[in-house]
Amino acid sequence: MALPKATLLSLLPLIAPTIAWGTLGHDTVAFIAQSFISNKTASFAKTLLNDSSDTYLANVATWADSYRYTTEGAFSAPLHYIDALDDPPASCDVDFERDCPEEGCIVSAIANYTNRITPSNISIAERQKALKWVIHFLGDIHQPLHVENLEIGGNGINVTFDGVTTNLHHIWDSNMPEKLIGGYSLSDARTWSEELVAEIQSGKYANASSAWLNGIDIKDPVASAMVWAQDANSYVCTAVIPLGQEAVEGKELEGEYYDAAIPVIQQQIAKAGVRLAAWLNLIVEGKTNSGGYETSDQTVKRGEAKLKDWMVEARRVRRAFGYNCGAEGHKH
Ligand SMILES: *[C@@H]1O[C@H](CO)[C@@H](O)[C@H](O)[C@H]1NC(C)=O
Ligand SMILES: *[C@@H]1O[C@H](CO)[C@@H](O)[C@H](O)[C@H]1NC(C)=O
Ligand SMILES: *[C@@H]1O[C@H](CO)[C@@H](O)[C@H](O)[C@H]1NC(C)=O
Ligand SMILES: *[C@@H]1O[C@H](CO)[C@@H](O)[C@H](O)[C@H]1NC(C)=O
Numbered sequence: 001m002a003l004p005k006a007t008l009l010s011l012l013p014l015i016a017p018t019i020a021w022g023t024l025g026h027d028t029v030a031f032i033a034q035s036f037i038s039n040k041t042a043s044f045a046k047t048l049l050n051d052s053s054d055t056y057l058a059n060v061a062t063w064a065d066s067y068r069y070t071t072e073g074a075f076s077a078p079l080h081y082i083d084a085l086d087d088p089p090a091s092c093d094v095d096f097e098r099d100c101p102e103e104g105c106i107v108s109a110i111a112n113y114t115n116r117i118t119p120s121n122i123s124i125a126e127r128q129k130a131l132k133w134v135i136h137f138l139g140d141i142h143q144p145l146h147v148e149n150l151e152i153g154g155n156g157i158n159v160t161f162d163g164v165t166t167n168l169h170h171i172w173d174s175n176m177p178e179k180l181i182g183g184y185s186l187s188d189a190r191t192w193s194e195e196l197v198a199e200i201q202s203g204k205y206a207n208a209s210s211a212w213l214n215g216i217d218i219k220d221p222v223a224s225a226m227v228w229a230q231d232a233n234s235y236v237c238t239a240v241i242p243l244g245q246e247a248v249e250g251k252e253l254e255g256e257y258y259d260a261a262i263p264v265i266q267q268q269i270a271k272a273g274v275r276l277a278a279w280l281n282l283i284v285e286g287k288t289n290s291g292g293y294e295t296s297d298q299t300v301k302r303g304e305a306k307l308k309d310w311m312v313e314a315r316r317v318r319r320a321f322g323y324n325c326g327a328e329g330h331k332h
């Protein structure tokens with residue numbers, strides 16, 4: 001690109017914040033997980049969430065996006081993403097030590113809250129919040145632009161979609177999934193989840209989906225979440241800006257761009273649901289490493305890597321932006 005990264009970042013507009021994968025994406029991930037969790041896990045979750053309905057996971061899937069805007073929950077805003085300080089489309093990669101700052105990130109949060117769901121010395125209220133965070137963050141970590149620093153996860157890249165001015169982050173969170181499904185209600189999410197569950201069980205994902213659980217190790221939540229983060233981040237180079245930022249900036253992306261992106265979105269939502277179910281089963285079926293988070297955090301120190309000047313500047317811009325993501329298109 002012509003200008004140094006720091007200059008481009010300083011030209012960023014101020015964009016009002018909203019939610020991560022929109023409601024549709026999060027609810028769909030939750031419904032897929034409901035299809036694959038064991039009866040024991042389902043019963044554990046219903047009890048902890050005090051919800052015996054058949055939408056018990058979907059009902060809490062976007063709680064974390066409301067909570068982050070409360071005074072009490074403001075600390076959790078930086079936990080919805082990890083800003084990979086890589087160089088797409090030339091190279092994509094995530095590095096926990098480099099990319100997860102002192103205030104935490106989605107990888108450290110998945111580790112922390114995984115280990116706060118079952119221990120009996122943690123209050124029920126805190127365990128319930130931990131479960132709601134894990135349900136939500138397993139969704140967010142599959143959105144490629146939640147695992148990318150460039151222009152604040154694409155929030156600073158203006159685009160139009162179906163004639164509406166918005167930004168690249170927002171169309172990945174919401175516009176593209178909603179165009180595919182035609183709405184964002186709970187029943188839209190249920191319908192989408194049923195389609196994806198069929199593809200996982202006997203359709204186009206049947207062969208690939210067993211490999212989606214590679215690298216999952218409940219005793220090392222940081223390493224497990226990093227597998228999912230690397231996977232999502234790789235799509236920044238291959239599907240989000242394969243031809244660079246300039247190729248999408250200011251463009252209408254409803255046509256060919258959408259056609260190429262939508263299979264990636266479908267597959268990432270399907271993966272998130274399968275991985276969430278597997279992760280919850282591991283947590284509930286007694287294999288959680290109590291204190292696993294501490295072990296991982298001591299061996300891999302976050303927020304202490306030596307950063308290049310442009311990386312320091314990118315992090316400063318993100319903090320100034322207020323840790324949020326997405327443009328205020330419609331709140332739901
Ligand atoms: C799990 O629960 C469903 C209905 O809630 C029941 O049909 C099924 O037999 C149960 N499976 C096992 C292994 O208990
Ligand atoms: C559980 O839900 C029921 C019905 O929604 C409600 O009456 C009850 O107070 C809840 N209990 C707790 C501990 O939140
Ligand atoms: C884990 O979560 C608790 C509750 O939100 C928080 O107080 C604590 O600082 C977190 N620990 C780490 C290491 O992130
Ligand atoms: C809960 O117990 C574990 C040991 O089982 C201990 O390491 C941890 O510090 C305790 N946590 C709290 C909040 O007391």
Ligand SMILES: *[C@@H]1O[C@H](CO)[C@@H](O)[C@H](O)[C@H]1NC(C)=O
Pocket residue numbers: 013158165
């Ligand atoms: C992006 O759009 C915002 C309004 O939504 C505008 O203020 C800003 O100047 C635009 N940025 C660029 C680089 O076009």
Ligand SMILES: *[C@@H]1O[C@H](CO)[C@@H](O)[C@H](O)[C@H]1NC(C)=O
Pocket residue numbers: 203204205206207
């Ligand atoms: C899955 O693998 C089997 C055996 O290799 C193959 O016959 C089948 O066509 C594959 N299905 C899909 C949807 O790729």
Ligand SMILES: [Zn+2]
Pocket residue numbers: 019020021064065080136140
């Ligand atoms: Zn989120």
Ligand SMILES: [Zn+2]
Pocket residue numbers: 019020021143146169173325326
């Ligand atoms: Zn988002």
